[in-house]
Amino acid sequence: METSVAIILKRCESIPTAENYIGVDKGALTLARNGKRMLLAIGDFDSVEESDLAYIKEYSDTLLQLNPIKDDTDSEAAVMYAIEKGYQKIHLYGGLGGRLDHAMINLRLVSRFPETVYLHDQNNFIYSLAEGVHSIDKRDYTYISFFTEDKATISLEGFKYPLDKQQLTNKDTYTTSNEILEDRGIVTVHAGKVTVIQSKDA
The missing domain is CATH 3.40.50.10240 (Thiamin pyrophosphokinase, catalytic domain)
Known part of the structure; x- marks a missing residue:
């Protein structure tokens, strides 16, 4: 099917x-x-x-x-x-x-x-990622942001602002308006899950 x-x-x-x-x-x-x-x-x-x-x-x-x-x-x-x-x-x-x-x-x-x-x-494409290594295509979106409803640990490769096993909570806002440098970036979710918002200006 x-x-x-x-x-x-x-x-x-x-x-x-x-x-x-x-x-x-x-x-x-x-x-x-x-x-x-x-x-x-x-x-x-x-x-x-x-x-x-x-x-x-x-x-x-x-x-x-x-x-x-x-x-x-x-x-x-x-x-x-x-x-x-x-x-x-x-x-x-x-x-x-x-x-x-x-x-x-x-x-x-x-x-x-x-x-x-x-x-x-x-202007927005929103989804969430569970634990694992994820390849994210830039598509035609300028920005990418990451949030968690609870707690998560993530690494970002190929981004303007990379992260290495960074712990996030639902109070964090600094993961807003990042950018994928080339055609795609790698997101590793070591623990928890994250909501991803890929966006562009209207």
């Missing part, structure tokens, strides 16, 4: 090219209006009209309408569905901007599922 899926959230400004799609709430409507077939349309759909919901059904293999009174956000429910179906790379689009509480949940999903959940917008 395909191992990658794109999850389109409410505020997605453009639709990426992907083999598989999951639409979340208004993200499902965006996919339907652009003629994109979905594996799943999921959400409470309290922000779409009844006629829109019928239209979404036409373009989805499965439609799961959630109770608006629930513990999980729509994006979390979509991610958990994708994980249960065996998808190894889950790309979230439209999960930044808008409501800050929803953006925080999406950032926590990235941290919770290292090397599995990736968060994208026009």
Whole structure:
């Protein structure tokens, strides 16, 4: 089976090219209006009209309408569905901007599922790394920053500001706005896990 899926959230400004799609709430409507077939349309759909919901059904293999009174956000429910179906790379689009509480949940999903959940917008690419040695492509991003929700120990090679077995805590901010010198850099996570933000100015 395909191992990658794109999850389109409410505020997605453009639709990426992907083999598989999951639409979340208004993200499902965006996919339907652009003629994109979905594996799943999921959400409470309290922000779409009844006629829109019928239209979404036409373009989805499965439609799961959630109770608006629930513990999980729509994006979390979509991610958990994708994980249960065996998808190894889950790309979230439209999960930044808008409501800050929803953006925080999406950032926590990235941290919770290292090397599995990736968060994208026009200027940022966000993911997390577990213990191990990782080769990071610069792509077209100018800056790269590292954070941890708890504690981590990392080394950076091929960066403007290298590190050697540096211990980080969730209070540290000096790992912001680093730069990859060439095409790629090497990040070694000796302990813990780190959230990586590759970014560029708008």
